[in-house]
Amino acid sequence: MALNSITRSQFPPTLSTSIQAGIKHMIYDETHLAMQTSLKKIITEKINPNVNQWEKSGKYPAHYIFNQLGKLGVFAANKPADFGGMGYDFAMSIAIAEQIGSIDCGSIPMSVMVQTDMSTPALSQFGSDFLRDQFLRPSISGDLVSSIAVSEPHAGSDVSAIRTTARRSGGDLIINGSKMWITNGEQADWACVLVNTSKNDNLHKNKSLVCIPLNSRGVHRSNRLDKMGMRSSDTVQLFFDDVRVPESYIIGEEGKGFIYQMKQFNDERLVTVAVGLLPLQKCLNDTLKYAKTRQIFGKTLLDQQAVQFRLAELEAELEATRSLLYRTVLSRCQGQDVTMLTAMSKLKIGRLARKITDECLQIWGGAGYLNDNSISRAFRDFRIFSIGAGCDEVMMQIIHKNQNKRTF
Amino acid sequence: MFVFLSPSLSLFSSFFLCLINIKMRILVGVKRVVDYAVKIRVKPDKTGVITEGVQHSMNPFDEIALEEAVKLKEKKLATEVVAFSFGGPKSAEVLRTALAKGADKAIHVTVSDAEAAKAEPLHVAQALQKIVEQEKFDAVFVGKQAIDDDASQTAPLLAGLLDWPQALYASKVEDGGAGSLKVTREIDGGLDTIKVKLPAVLSADLRLNEPRYATLPNIMKAKKKPLKAIAAKELGIDLTPQTSVLEVAEPAQRKAGGFVADVSELIAKLKEKGLVKA
Numbered sequence: 066m067a068l069n070s071i072t073r074s075q076f077p078p079t080l081s082t083s084i085q086a087g088i089k090h091m092i093y094d095e096t097h098l099a100m101q102t103s104l105k106k107i108i109t110e111k112i113n114p115n116v117n118q119w120e121k122s123g124k125y126p127a128h129y130i131f132n133q134l135g136k137l138g139v140f141a142a143n144k145p146a147d148f149g150g151m152g153y154d155f156a157m158s159i160a161i162a163e164q165i166g167s168i169d170c171g172s173i174p175m176s177v178m179v180q181t182d183m184s185t186p187a188l189s190q191f192g193s194d195f196l197r198d199q200f201l202r203p204s205i206s207g208d209l210v211s212s213i214a215v216s217e218p219h220a221g222s223d224v225s226a227i228r229t230t231a232r233r234s235g236g237d238l239i240i241n242g243s244k245m246w247i248t249n250g251e252q253a254d255w256a257c258v259l260v261n262t263s264k265n266d267n268l269h270k271n272k273s274l275v276c277i278p279l280n281s282r283g284v285h286r287s288n289r290l291d292k293m294g295m296r297s298s299d300t301v302q303l304f305f306d307d308v309r310v311p312e313s314y315i316i317g318e319e320g321k322g323f324i325y326q327m328k329q330f331n332d333e334r335l336v337t338v339a340v341g342l343l344p345l346q347k348c349l350n351d352t353l354k355y356a357k358t359r360q361i362f363g364k365t366l367l368d369q370q371a372v373q374f375r376l377a378e379l380e381a382e383l384e385a386t387r388s389l390l391y392r393t394v395l396s397r398c399q400g401q402d403v404t405m406l407t408a409m410s411k412l413k414i415g416r417l418a419r420k421i422t423d424e425c426l427q428i429w430g431g432a433g434y435l436n437d438n439s440i441s442r443a444f445r446d447f448r449i450f451s452i453g454a455g456c457d458e459v460m461m462q463i464i465h466k467n468q469n470k471r472t473f
Numbered sequence: 474m475f476v477f478l479s480p481s482l483s484l485f486s487s488f489f490l491c492l493i494n495i496k497m498r499i500l501v502g503v504k505r506v507v508d509y510a511v512k513i514r515v516k517p518d519k520t521g522v523i524t525e526g527v528q529h530s531m532n533p534f535d536e537i538a539l540e541e542a543v544k545l546k547e548k549k550l551a552t553e554v555v556a557f558s559f560g561g562p563k564s565a566e567v568l569r570t571a572l573a574k575g576a577d578k579a580i581h582v583t584v585s586d587a588e589a590a591k592a593e594p595l596h597v598a599q600a601l602q603k604i605v606e607q608e609k610f611d612a613v614f615v616g617k618q619a620i621d622d623d624a625s626q627t628a629p630l631l632a633g634l635l636d637w638p639q640a641l642y643a644s645k646v647e648d649g650g651a652g653s654l655k656v657t658r659e660i661d662g663g664l665d666t667i668k669v670k671l672p673a674v675l676s677a678d679l680r681l682n683e684p685r686y687a688t689l690p691n692i693m694k695a696k697k698k699p700l701k702a703i704a705a706k707e708l709g710i711d712l713t714p715q716t717s718v719l720e721v722a723e724p725a726q727r728k729a730g731g732f733v734a735d736v737s738e739l740i741a742k743l744k745e746k747g748l749v750k751a
Binding site: 138 | 510530569570573687688689690693696
């Protein structure tokens, strides 16, 4: 073949994103957009070609991917410059999360988001310099992989009910208990763990967040949990059996762990919304394309008004959720308390993830029920959006609590 | 003693310089094109392809040319890398990308969007020539072709205009000694290795290197690097097209083929169509 006839076909296709040249974005400036463009390129060239194989084998090389993404600055966005971060605004975290959603599965985005905005915000904001040097810096560079360990078998969304304890011995903490549904748990080097550091009756004031190296003596990891979706993500149960770490591994003030975690949850929830936008948009786009070509009773599927209306309404709902996220981020960047808006956004993405994947799968019919169809992966993977990072019901609790403060 | 040492020192330093022998300032042409992943659609009036509301990015072959220049700078064979783009206002976007990927400065030769749509490789080569003459570059790197018009003309036209040697379709670039570059080119049936004396024009082929990704720290640094805009008219470039577009059409749809049961049926069909001798 003549080498001179090389054309655009040599370069792999990409998924279109929210970036549209020349249009001023609600929350993203040109730096946010340039970062998205670069991230999209690495995802298209280095990650997406391998996703099917990783999903099949039930594991992906987290250290390798984190290293690549770390070099790009994915974990550095709004982290302090003194520890390898870029000190940009929270909108950068959202821009990155949104683009990470162009990875062709739910697992890897979830795994990456754990490190960008779930295990590190409290450490970044309240951790001592020593602790940030030890754990934050290598996590920002992507050399270390981390987990967030809050949930326990009997305490998921009800965080205050956790039973893991830390007692003191000399200058050390001795930790006992177990943590459940730990994303990255098999590959992680350290975890940000919520433990009870005192026997105080006030369940909101007796907890602390502690950085625990997972190669410590007494840390045991279960086999990978067999999940409905998110197949290439390693999820385990962690057991702490007299695990000894220095007291200095407590993040910020002792006893403030619950408060820190609630703050940290807000970041976690907003990036969860952001990371859901592109994959759900892809479900709609793919379904629209399929409905255009699939013939039924002498017409295309898309000729059926019921299909048109269904897709139209879902598109409107997705846009509303995207707009709600941007409005929330805008308010947050202006320093407002966005707990209620965050809960609203997270509730909407959870509900919508179920609705879009279910209704699109229905349009695909039998073809969508096959495992090698992306819509079936989306159906399995995104069901978690209503459960993880605080379930729908907890979001509604938060919304109602704020709603009920109103005086008439 | 001093009198004795001084000339030998200068001799030594010139010998040393001769060993390093290249200290290039490289100008790299980068073109803003419709992104490689976009499915190209023809305008209904058949005057061109649809570019509005379509994702654009840096021509991938120009990215490779840029990467090579930046690598040469990292190897201390080049002192400065300047990105160049000829185009409408939005070409500044690809120049920012070039700055984020390691270019030190950028020059934007501006034309209106309407003029850009009709610009030809000759106009771009003329603009490059003017910049080279104004700012004294030792080498110009460009992609072997742009993925929009696939013309492959800018590099050879520029070499002609400047009367410089050219090294086209480079797949490997090395220091050739004595102010030259040793360039390996991919040609049909093998590799061709040539030596070009600097100053020279080089065009980059696909396998020359794997371009880096723009990192967040570098994207932020790029905002502070200088980007200069000069109107093509100020450079005295005559933008009159040399060609006129009669019509732009989609390529004909390939017709579906047929299946044959076995080799003998295939041979029979080929004979029937006169494609092999009966």
